[in-house]
Amino acid sequence: MSLTLNDIKHPKISTWVNEMIAMCEPDNVVVVDGSQEEYDALMQKCVKAGLATPLKKKENCFLFRSLPSDVARVESRTFISSVKEEDAGPTNHWIDPVELKQTMRELYKGCMHGRTMYVIPFCMGPLGSAISKNGIEVTDSEYVVLNMDIMTRAGKKVLDIFNADPNADFVPCLHSVGKPLRKCESDNGIWPCADVEYKYISQFPEEHLIWSYGSGYGGNALLGKKCFALRIATVLARDEGWLAEHMLILKLTNPKGEVKYVTGAFPSACGKTNLAMLIPTIPGWKVETIGDDIAWMKFGADGRLYAINPEAGFFGVAPGTSAKSNKNALISAEKNTIYTNCALTEDGDVWWEGIDYAATGKLVDWKGKTRDAMPNDKAKKGEEMAHPNARFTAPAYQCPCIAKEWEDPAGVPISAILFGGRRPSTIPLVHQSLSWNHGVFLGSIVGSEITAASTIDASQVGKIRRDPFAILPFCGYNMGDYFKHWIEVGKASSEDKLPKIFYVNWFRKDANNAELPGGFMWPGYGDNSRVLAWIFDRCNGDDSNVVETAIGYMPKTLNTDGLEECYKKTLPEILKVDVEGWKKELADVKENHYPKFGAHLPKELSEIIDMIQDRLNKA
Ligand code: GTP
Ligand code: SPV
Ligand code: MN
Numbered sequence: 214m215s216l217t218l219n220d221i222k223h224p225k226i227s228t229w230v231n232e233m234i235a236m237c238e239p240d241n242v243v244v245v246d247g248s249q250e251e252y253d254a255l256m257q258k259c260v261k262a263g264l265a266t267p268l269k270k271k272e273n274c275f276l277f278r279s280l281p282s283d284v285a286r287v288e289s290r291t292f293i294s295s296v297k298e299e300d301a302g303p304t305n306h307w308i309d310p311v312e313l314k315q316t317m318r319e320l321y322k323g324c325m326h327g328r329t330m331y332v333i334p335f336c337m338g339p340l341g342s343a344i345s346k347n348g349i350e351v352t353d354s355e356y357v358v359l360n361m362d363i364m365t366r367a368g369k370k371v372l373d374i375f376n377a378d379p380n381a382d383f384v385p386c387l388h389s390v391g392k393p394l395r396k397c398e399s400d401n402g403i404w405p406c407a408d409v410e411y412k413y414i415s416q417f418p419e420e421h422l423i424w425s426y427g428s429g430y431g432g433n434a435l436l437g438k439k440c441f442a443l444r445i446a447t448v449l450a451r452d453e454g455w456l457a458e459h460m461l462i463l464k465l466t467n468p469k470g471e472v473k474y475v476t477g478a479f480p481s482a483c484g485k486t487n488l489a490m491l492i493p494t495i496p497g498w499k500v501e502t503i504g505d506d507i508a509w510m511k512f513g514a515d516g517r518l519y520a521i522n523p524e525a526g527f528f529g530v531a532p533g534t535s536a537k538s539n540k541n542a543l544i545s546a547e548k549n550t551i552y553t554n555c556a557l558t559e560d561g562d563v564w565w566e567g568i569d570y571a572a573t574g575k576l577v578d579w580k581g582k583t584r585d586a587m588p589n590d591k592a593k594k595g596e597e598m599a600h601p602n603a604r605f606t607a608p609a610y611q612c613p614c615i616a617k618e619w620e621d622p623a624g625v626p627i628s629a630i631l632f633g634g635r636r637p638s639t640i641p642l643v644h645q646s647l648s649w650n651h652g653v654f655l656g657s658i659v660g661s662e663i664t665a666a667s668t669i670d671a672s673q674v675g676k677i678r679r680d681p682f683a684i685l686p687f688c689g690y691n692m693g694d695y696f697k698h699w700i701e702v703g704k705a706s707s708e709d710k711l712p713k714i715f716y717v718n719w720f721r722k723d724a725n726n727a728e729l730p731g732g733f734m735w736p737g738y739g740d741n742s743r744v745l746a747w748i749f750d751r752c753n754g755d756d757s758n759v760v761e762t763a764i765g766y767m768p769k770t771l772n773t774d775g776l777e778e779c780y781k782k783t784l785p786e787i788l789k790v791d792v793e794g795w796k797k798e799l800a801d802v803k804e805n806h807y808p809k810f811g812a813h814l815p816k817e818l819s820e821i822i823d824m825i826q827d828r829l830n831k832a
Contacts (some may be wrong), residue, residue, distance in 0.1 A: 579599050682699075
């Protein structure tokens with residue numbers, strides 16, 4: 214039943230695909246139909262090639278192992294190739310598009326020898342939504358096809374949309390693992406990719422075009438995700454007056470049954486999936502999931518922002534995921550799931566650090582080495598059984614707390630936007646902005662410890678870097694202009710209709726307090742519901758539990774019923790304004806962060822910083 218090139222009736226797509234075939238010279242071409250039979254056959258091809266291991270313990274689940282040089286996004290090899298360097302801005306890597314295309318064409322020439330080219334018609338967002346957008350990914354990786362099947366709406370149903378309308382827009386996405394095979398050569402069980410210096414993850418913002426070469430992993434290769442839904446979509450959003458964001462979307466229901474929708478931008482591996490699937494520790498409250506990584510938000514006729522999740526699955530961080538921390542994620546990934554770079558147990562299950570039970574006997578680690586399981590998961594950095602950025606790819610519909618409206622083409626109206634990151638000091642547990650522009654300021658100064666999701670260089674992990682709006686590696690244009698766009702969005706509606714903006718920090722540390730697991734002053738996870746409850750009430754205009762401080766609105770206290778004693782002791786400290794810390798923070802923003810943006814920095818943000826500095830001086 215599989216589709217061929219003749220099934221594509223959209224002239225521009227046919228022309229583009231034929232050009233890619235002429236350049237990449239694949240042995241075969243298949244148009245992906247998105248059926249279960251096709252998925253199963255491709256998976257069997259991977260198993261036969263030694264690239265995938267079926268998991269005896271989990272229905273229709275498979276484990277892949279990548280190479281150590283291909284375990285995460287490679288930001289140093291990611292390019293925003295706009296015509297003018299200034300349009301890429303100070304935070305992106307830039308190469309002139311003519312030059313970059315010339316370099317990459319050389320690499321792409323014949324790069325699919327010995328391989329099949331898969332043409333994947335896919336839709337980001339619910340089919341038929343006015344907010345959704347379509348793309349075509351051409352790839353020589355079966356792993357990519359399988360992941361795209363889970364992460365996007367892919368196949369015939371999207372091809373039908375293109376075939377019905379020869380003018381239907383699409384974002385062309387070219388991907389190759391960059392490992393052509395000689396005659397009779399095969400991958401021989403080794404994850405195909407190119408050496409780091411030949412990897413290129415390139416976005417051409419003016420053409421809405423993506424070219425990716427040399428990596429098969431995650432956001433480098435599943436081009437609907439970070440490349441399209443963020444780097445290209447931020448450009449589309451700027452031009453069309455909406456927001457494309459690195460944000461989870463959750464549905465929050467209070468004990469009275471009232472509902473509010475919340476989005477949250479935290480940098481990679483800083484808790485979006487966990488918050489989106491949280492099980493509240495306070496009675497009567499409920500969290501359901503709309504999305505765990507990306508939100509597209511557009512104004513409705515009523516002046517409110519409506520969000521959709523452009524994705525159809527979760528590409529979630531495995532380590533740290535346990536029945537205690539995120540049971541809903543584990544259940545989502547019980548069947549029909551692809552695991553990458555996890556450890557394999559003797560009885561055919563996956564294991565990772567932080568799964569919260571000891572493995573017994575032998576484990577095959579993510580590098581394929583058989584080792585004795587350790588009694589606990591205290592592996593030294595670099596010697597983990599599962600790679601710190603090991604992932605599961607699971608269909609969203611399998612999530613036990615998926616909201617019934619998660620595929621509503623109209624999206625859900627957003628009441629609150631959260632920003633956050635891993636900040637061991639200074640930033641309190643929660644504070645609310647005094648205005649929209651103050652909220653934009655908070656987004657612009659987001660900082661976090663570097664995690665394994667954003668680097669293949671383990672020595673960088675733990676250092677703090679600014680990651681404005683958690684979108685630093687995903688913004689398709691000048692970040693200063695992106696700040697300006699957020700200010701403009703605020704002008705397009707009124708404060709009462711715009712979402713309220715909050716800054717949260719689950720990661721305050723006190724290294725000297727031996728009582729605290731991991732040194733964290735807040736338990737996080739399900740207990741974050743205590744913070745969400747305050748945010749919910751603030752969105753209802755509840756002024757009964759609030760103090761106006763120098764840095765914004767803060768709770769006097771939170772619901773602490775059932776909170777562990779040690780955290781009752783740390784709570785007052787993390788609900789305080791650290792005046793001296795904030796003075797240093799703002800000085801750092803003024804001296805080291807904002808100057809990068811030069812004339813692109815909106816004056817509104819400089820005004821906010823002066824205002825907060827003034828308030829701190831009086832505090
Ligand atoms: P990406 O998929 O890379 O964008 O990551 P994410 O933002 O979805 O992060 P995720 O929810 O997967 O969490 C990553 C890591 O942070 C996991 O190891 C979690 O266990 C840990 N984590 C999540 N929430 C909390 C929290 O509230 N407190 C603490 N201490 N750790 C957390
Ligand atoms: C992230 O790094 O923010 C991810 C994983 O969500 S990836 O899809 O690889 O970008
Ligand atoms: Mn992410």
